[in-house]
Every structure is written in C-alpha cells, then in structure tokens.
Amino acid sequence: MASKNLGSQLKDKLIQQALEHKLKNAVNPGQPIFNPLNARMEDYTQWCRFDQYPGYKQLQIIYQGGAQFGISSPFFRVHEGIAGATTRIAGREFINYAGYNYLGFSGDPRVAKAAKDAIDQYGTSVSASRLVSGERPIHRQLEAALAETYGVDDAVVMVSGHATNVTTIGYLFGANDLILHDELIHNSSLVGAQLSGAKRLSFPHNDYAALDQLLSEQRRHYERVLIVIEGLYSMDGDYPDLPEFIAIKQKHGAFLMVDEAHSLGVMGEQGLGIREHFNVDGKAVDIWMGTLSKSLAGCGGYIAGESALIEHLKFLAPGFLYSVGMPPQVVAPALAALHLLRQEPQRTQQLKARSQYFLTAAKAVGIDTGHSVGLAIIAAITGSSVNAARMSQALFDQGINVQPILYPAVPEKSARLRFFISCEHTEQQIDATIQAYCRIN
Numbered sequence: 001m002a003s004k005n006l007g008s009q010l011k012d013k014l015i016q017q018a019l020e021h022k023l024k025n026a027v028n029p030g031q032p033i034f035n036p037l038n039a040r041m042e043d044y045t046q047w048c049r050f051d052q053y054p055g056y057k058q059l060q061i062i063y064q065g066g067a068q069f070g071i072s073s074p075f076f077r078v079h080e081g082i083a084g085a086t087t088r089i090a091g092r093e094f095i096n097y098a099g100y101n102y103l104g105f106s107g108d109p110r111v112a113k114a115a116k117d118a119i120d121q122y123g124t125s126v127s128a129s130r131l132v133s134g135e136r137p138i139h140r141q142l143e144a145a146l147a148e149t150y151g152v153d154d155a156v157v158m159v160s161g162h163a164t165n166v167t168t169i170g171y172l173f174g175a176n177d178l179i180l181h182d183e184l185i186h187n188s189s190l191v192g193a194q195l196s197g198a199k200r201l202s203f204p205h206n207d208y209a210a211l212d213q214l215l216s217e218q219r220r221h222y223e224r225v226l227i228v229i230e231g232l233y234s235m236d237g238d239y240p241d242l243p244e245f246i247a248i249k250q251k252h253g254a255f256l257m258v259d260e261a262h263s264l265g266v267m268g269e270q271g272l273g274i275r276e277h278f279n280v281d282g283k284a285v286d287i288w289m290g291t292l293s294k295s296l297a298g299c300g301g302y303i304a305g306e307s308a309l310i311e312h313l314k315f316l317a318p319g320f321l322y323s324v325g326m327p328p329q330v331v332a333p334a335l336a337a338l339h340l341l342r343q344e345p346q347r348t349q350q351l352k353a354r355s356q357y358f359l360t361a362a363k364a365v366g367i368d369t370g371h372s373v374g375l376a377i378i379a380a381i382t383g384s385s386v387n388a389a390r391m392s393q394a395l396f397d398q399g400i401n402v403q404p405i406l407y408p409a410v411p412e413k414s415a416r417l418r419f420f421i422s423c424e425h426t427e428q429q430i431d432a433t434i435q436a437y438c439r440i441n
Contacts, residue, residue: 016377019270071389074396074403076309083109085424088294089400094401100377102376103296103347105264105337110208115403118332126325131315134325137334144305144333149272151282155304159326161261161291162188164301167319168289169226169257170195172312174365175427178222182206182216182229184236186259191229193316198226205236205371208244215252225254231263231274235410235418236370237377239263246285257287268374271341271348295341300326349430351376351423354430358421361434367441370416379405380417386416394440400433 047053052435066073080088083388085103087096105111112128126134129354146155158164167191173179177198181189184205193200199222203211211227221224225248229240232306242258249256260273266277273290275282284287287305292298303313313320328356341347352375359374368381395402402417419433 002126019389020288066389069386069390071386071393074389074392077401085422085426085429089401092399094396094399095425095433097400097402097421097433099420099422100262100294101297101422102338102351102420103271103295103297103341104422105295105333105340108297108337109173110340111297111333111336114332114336115329117304118328121329124329124441125327128325129132129323130325131321136325136328136331138328138331138335139325142331142338143302143337145335146302150275150288150304151435152288153307153308155288155302155303156310156320157292157300157326157331158320158332159300159323160319161293161299162191162342163319163323164289164291164303165189166192166195166258166302167317168287168313169193169228171317171319173198173224173226176228176261177224178218179226179228180211180218180242180254181227182233184233185228185230186234187260189259193228203234206238206240208248211245212248212251215248215254219254220253225252226257227254228257228259231260232266232370232375232377233260233313235405235416237375237381239267239274239277239375242274242280242285246280249286252423256284256288257289258285260288260290261301262294262377263375264290265341265348268348270345271295273323292330296334296337298337300330300331300334326362328438347423351421354423354425355421358419358425358430358433359428361430362437365434366436367434367437370414376421378419378421380419382415382417383413385412385415388417390438391437392417394438395433398436398440400436 034229035395046424050056079091083096083099084101084107085096087094122136126136130139142157143155147153158167163267165188169179169189173196175197177196179193179196179198179200181193181200181202182205183202195283201214201218203214215225227245229245232239236371245256258274264273265271268275270276275285283306285308287303290302292300292302303310315321355376355378358378359369359372362369362378362380370379370381372378382391385406388406392404401421405416405418
C-alpha cells in the first residue's frame with residue numbers, strides 16, 4: 001500500500017499540534033481563578049453565557065481548524081431513506097459503514113409491518129409510565145422473549161440504551177460499594193458509576209488477571225462489588241474471555257454485568273451473543289444488558305437476569321419508574337426482529353463472513369486494524385484525529401460513508417475510522433472500499 005509522503009505527514013503533525021495548543025488554551029486560558037467572595041457583578045458575565053463553556057469553545061476551534069484545512073464536518077449528515085449497506089445523502093448513494101444495522105432488520109418489510117400494526121392497535125404512545133397505566137401486552141412479550149434468549153428469569157425494557165446503564169448501575173450501587181470496569185467501557189456505564197457514588201476503578205482492557213489482582217487487594221474494603229464488561233467493544237471490535245470473568249466474580253463474591261449492545265445478533269452460531277459464543281449458562285452472569293437499536297432494529301435498552309433484580313428495577317429504578325413506557329412502534333419491531341434472529345441464523349453467519357472478508361482484505365494491504373477480530377466492527381487506525389477526519393472526507397468524496405473517531409473519544413494516537421459491517425454488504429463493495437482507502441492513504 002502506498003504511504004503518504006514525508007511532507008504530508010509533517011503537515012498533518014503541524015495541524016494536530018496547532019489544534020491541541022488552541023484546545024488547551026480554550027480550557028485553561030491562564031486567567032486568575034474566579035473567587036465568588038470577591039466578585040463584582042460584571043465578573044459573573046462569563047458564568048452565565050453558554051458560549052463561554054470550555055466544551056463549546058473547543059467545538060468552535062475544531063470547526064475553524066477543519067474549515068482552515070479543508071476538512072468538512074462528518075457529523076449530523078442527513079440520510080434520506082433506510083440506512084443499511086448503502087444509504088442516500090444529499091441525493092447521492094453511498095456505501096455505508098456508519099450504522100448498526102448489522103442484520104438488515106431496519107427496513108425489513110416484516111419488521112416495519114410489526115411497527116405499523118402496533119400503531120394501529122395501541123397508538124403512538126402508551127402515554128404513561130408502565131407502573132401507572134402504560135403497560136401493554138407487547139412489553140411483556142418482548143421481555144419474555146429476551147429472558148428466554150438469555151436463559152434467565154425475566155427482563156425489563158427501557159426507553160433509552162444509555163439511560164438503561166445509567167439508572168441500573170446508579171440505582172443498585174452506592175457509597176459503600178466498588179465498581180470495577182474495563183478501561184474501554186461505554187460512557188453510559190461510567191455515568192451510572194458516577195451517579196451511584198460508589199468507588200470506581202478501571203482495569204486494563206480485557207485483562208482478567210489484572211482484575212483478579214485488583215479484587216484481591218480491594219474486595220475486603222467494600223460491601224457490594226460490580227464488574228462491568230462488554231460483549232463486543234464498539235471502538236475496537238474485540239471481546240473478553242467471558243468464562244474467565246465469571247470465574248473471577250465467583251471467586252471474589254462480586255456481581256458481573258455484561259453489556260451486549262453490540263454482541264447480540266453478532267456473536268454465536270445463531271447470533272445469541274457472547275453467552276452462546278462461549279456456551280455459558282445465562283444465570284452465570286448477574287446482569288445482562290443490551291440495546292434494541294443495533295441488531296434488533298429499534299431503540300432503547302434492556303436488563304435481563306433473575307426475578308429479584310428485574311422486579312426491583314421495575315418498581316424502584318428512577319429511569320424506569322419515572323419514565324413513560326416504551327412506545328408500541330418501538331417494542332413491536334424489536335420483538336419481530338428478535339423472532340427473525342432465531343428463525344434466520346444465516347444472517348449472522350453472513351455478517352461474520354463479510355466481516356472476516358473485510359478484515360482479511362484490510363490487513364493484506366497494511367491497514368492497521370488494531371484489536372479488531374472481524375465481528376461487525378473493524379477499526380482502521382490513522383494515528384491522529386486530523387488524519388482520521390481527512391481520510392473520512394476523502395472516502396466520502398468517493399462515495400463511501402464512514403465516521404472518524406477522534407480524540408478524546410479515543411487516545412490521539414488511536415484515532416481511527418470505524419467501519420460497521422452489515423450482512424448486506426457485498427464483497428464487491430468491500431473491495432471497492434479497500435481500494436479507495438489505498439488511494440487516499
């Protein structure tokens with residue numbers, strides 16, 4: 001694969017250093033620390049303006065830097081129809097790697113019909129929290145199907161995947177507890193841990209031995225201990241050794257929570273997730289979490305586990321108790337997709353084949369795919385945020401839609417393009433993508 005010339009590399013480095021300098025100054029401009037006891041009224045001006053927030057200032061610098069160097073924003077692009085292996089943006093068709101429609105169920109006529117039928121029967125909203133009067137038969141049906149999928153007692157669905165982790169972790173654990181999580185865990189778990197008030201420690205990515213050592217040192221100082229890992233990591237496309245984590249949680253008397261947002265529908269012979277991949281008993285994991293927005297073509301999240309856990313959350317977790325119930329047109333297609341997942345395992349097998357094809361082709365031309373194992377998510381490490389943004393734009397110009405992942409979402413040297421694979425991608429589309437990548441790199 002042809003590499004960039006030295007001049008291009010130097011230019012990218014200088015751009016990156018300039019942006020980092022500006023961002024640092026935006027956050028810490030060298031002004032004296034604000035002392036409210038000695039403040040005059042005019043001193044409060046910066047504290048009651050949204051445009052003075054450090055985060056907003058950072059955004060403006062990023063916009064200006066992108067414009068200065070000819071890099072347009074890749075975010076909030078408007079898709080004009082169903083986004084699957086292809087999509088339409090601004091009247092033009094693109095090969096699409098920027099969505100989680102892994103099994104092609106979003107846009108499947110059978111799944112869409114389930115949503116339409118649910119609207120006709122129940123309306124567009126249940127108009128209340130489920131505890132009060134928002135319960136509908138399809139809520140129970142979806143939860144029963146999820147519980148069966150995991151081989152556990154029960155499940156509960158919530159209106160937001162992010163909020164599912166926040167409210168579950170935030171409610172179940174407290175100041176006397178310890179939460180241990182993989183260093184690459186999703187933001188929703190971090191926010192939940194912060195909300196809980198528990199002590200929070202991270203361990204190196206997928207390093208169960210390091211977790212074991214941490215627990216040996218820390219377990220005796222706390223009441224409840226929660227270990228949080230993911231089934232398939234959305235930035236790197238790799239997965240943990242689940243049996244090892246189960247053994248460690250049993251050894252130390254801890255709870256284990258597995259976030260299956262990206263692994264359900266992707267891992268296992270029938271797409272039943274990391275549990276099927278390792279052939280473990282569903283009850284060996286205390287808290288199964290997942291989302292409905294990836295393989296299941298809907299929106300929202302779920303928790304599956306023993307009856308005491310689910311009943312507890314339904315009656316007392318704020319994010320469920322005080323939230324309106326999931327609308328019918330979201331529940332019904334997720335339920336339909338879950339049934340189809342069981343009936344059509346060939347979709348998962350096709351997804352695996354296409355993912356492996358992409359990974360093999362990428363490695364053959366020297367693309368740094370990091371830890372990706374070839375399961376729906378393939379990273380292409382670019383080495384800097386500027387380079388990732390530049391390459392995303394160059395691919396977009398060639399009819400390929402892929403998002404850059406920039407600092408601080410990942411470390412600066414790990415900035416990347418992130419390719420989400422669908423079972424509907426063709427080998428020809430993948431070949432065209434790899435060829436385009438080689439041309440611009």
